[in-house]
Amino acid sequence: MPEKKNLLLGVSGGIAAYKVCEIASYFTKKGVNVNVVMTEHAAEFVAPLTFEALTKNHVYTSLFDGKGNDPVAHVNLGRTADAVLIAPATANIIAKLANGIADDMVSTTVLAASCKKIIAPAMFTGMLENPATQRNLEQLRKDGWEIIESESGRLACGAVGSGRLAEIPELISAVEEALFANEQLLGKRVLITAGATRESLDPVRFITNRSSGKMGYALAKIAKTMGAEVTLISGKTEIRPPHGVSTVFVESAEDMYNAVTERAACADIIVMSAAVADYTPAEYSDQKIKKSEGDNTLVLKRTKDILSSIGRTKPSGQVVVGFSMETENLLENSRKKLLIKNADMIVANSIASENTGFGVDTNAAVLITKTGEHETGLMSKEELAEVILKKAAELL
Ligand code: CTP
Numbered sequence: 543m544p545e546k547k548n549l550l551l552g553v554s555g556g557i558a559a560y561k562v563c564e565i566a567s568y569f570t571k572k573g574v575n576v577n578v579v580m581t582e583h584a585a586e587f588v589a590p591l592t593f594e595a596l597t598k599n600h601v602y603t604s605l606f607d608g609k610g611n612d613p614v615a616h617v618n619l620g621r622t623a624d625a626v627l628i629a630p631a632t633a634n635i636i637a638k639l640a641n642g643i644a645d646d647m648v649s650t651t652v653l654a655a656s657c658k659k660i661i662a663p664a665m666f667t668g669m670l671e672n673p674a675t676q677r678n679l680e681q682l683r684k685d686g687w688e689i690i691e692s693e694s695g696r697l698a699c700g701a702v703g704s705g706r707l708a709e710i711p712e713l714i715s716a717v718e719e720a721l722f723a724n725e726q727l728l729g730k731r732v733l734i735t736a737g738a739t740r741e742s743l744d745p746v747r748f749i750t751n752r753s754s755g756k757m758g759y760a761l762a763k764i765a766k767t768m769g770a771e772v773t774l775i776s777g778k779t780e781i782r783p784p785h786g787v788s789t790v791f792v793e794s795a796e797d798m799y800n801a802v803t804e805r806a807a808c809a810d811i812i813v814m815s816a817a818v819a820d821y822t823p824a825e826y827s828d829q830k831i832k833k834s835e836g837d838n839t840l841v842l843k844r845t846k847d848i849l850s851s852i853g854r855t856k857p858s859g860q861v862v863v864g865f866s867m868e869t870e871n872l873l874e875n876s877r878k879k880l881l882i883k884n885a886d887m888i889v890a891n892s893i894a895s896e897n898t899g900f901g902v903d904t905n906a907a908v909l910i911t912k913t914g915e916h917e918t919g920l921m922s923k924e925e926l927a928e929v930i931l932k933k934a935a936e937l938l
Contacts, residue, residue, distance in 0.1 A: 579619065887933060
C-alpha cells in the first residue's frame, strides 16, 4: 500500500455492527489509520473497546466524551479522512446525513469531511422501502455519496427480504477504491481474462484445469483502484468479482475467444491471465456418454490461441500482456511465448513452489518484455498485480 491513509468508519445502531469489526481489522492490518466513530445505539451492539483494540485508536461515541485527547475530534477526524464509510447505516443516520443534521458524533464528524463517502444501509425491509428512506438515499446519491445497496436475506427480525448489509468484501473493495485510487490508469480501459475454461464432453462432464482465478481477479481489482475502467472475462470461479468491475462469465475457450475479440478493439491494455484449454473434445455428445466394456479414447482438437490472435493484430496498438505457466524451463519457454505470441510482456510464473501458482494468495514472477526481465520475488497476488499493471502502464 502506497502511503498511510485515514479511513473514517462510522457505525450506527444495527445488528450488523459486529460485521464491520472485520473492516476495521482489515484496513488496520493493511497499514491504514482507521478512526471509528459510533452512535450511542451502535455501542449497544458492539463495545467501542472492540474497535479500539482492533484499530489502536480511541473510539468516539459522543462529541463530549472527554476521554479522547482531541477536544475537536469531530473536525479533525472529518477533515483528515481520505474516505468515509458508514456501515451499517440505519434509516436514522441516513435521514440525518441526507439533511445535514449534526447532533451526534457520527453525523457531526461526517459533515466535516470532504472526501469520498460510502454508505451501506442495513435495516428491516419495510423501513428501507419506506418513501422517506428512499428519498433520503436519493438525496445522498445526489450529494455524491456512493451507496452500497443492501442484499436480500434473513434479517435480524426473522423475516426474509432486502435490507441485509452488503457483503463485507464488497464494502472493503469500495473503500479500497476510494482510498487507493491512483491516477496511473485513469481513463484507460483494461481487459482481463481470468480463471479456467471448461470444455464439455457431454451434459455431465467437462475438462478443466486447476486455475482458481485469484491472479486475474486481483488484477481486475487493482486495475480498478488505479482508475481504469475494467472488463473481466472470467471462467467459472469460487470468488466474487471485484466491486465496480464489469464481469462477463464464459465457459469454454471458444466462448472466451469470442468475448475477448468482441471487446479487444476498445481496450488500452489486455492482460490474459486465464488458463485457457489448448484442446477441446473433437465432438460433443448431446446425451451422457455411457460406459462400455474395455478402454475408451478421447479425441481432442486444438482451440484457438486467444493471446496469439490478439498479439498478432493488436487492433489499436494496445499493450498485450500474457502469462506463462511452466513446470520446467520457465524462462526459456516464456521468452519464446513473448515472441511467438507477439505479446508486449509475459508474466512468467512457475508452479514449482507451494507459495506460487494455482489456488494460493501469493505468487512470484519474472516480467519479460522486449527490453529486459524483472524478477519480482514472492508477494501477494494483489501486490504482483500492481507491479504488472504499473509496468503495463509504462509500456503504454
Ligand atoms: N492462452 C490463450 N489461448 C489459449 C491458450 C493460452 O490466450 N488457447 C494464453 C494464456 O491466457 C496465457 C498464455 O497464452 O496468457 C500462455 O499460456 P500457457 O498455458 O502458459 O501456454 P500455452 O500457450 O498454452 O502453451 P503450453 O501449454 O504449450 O505451455
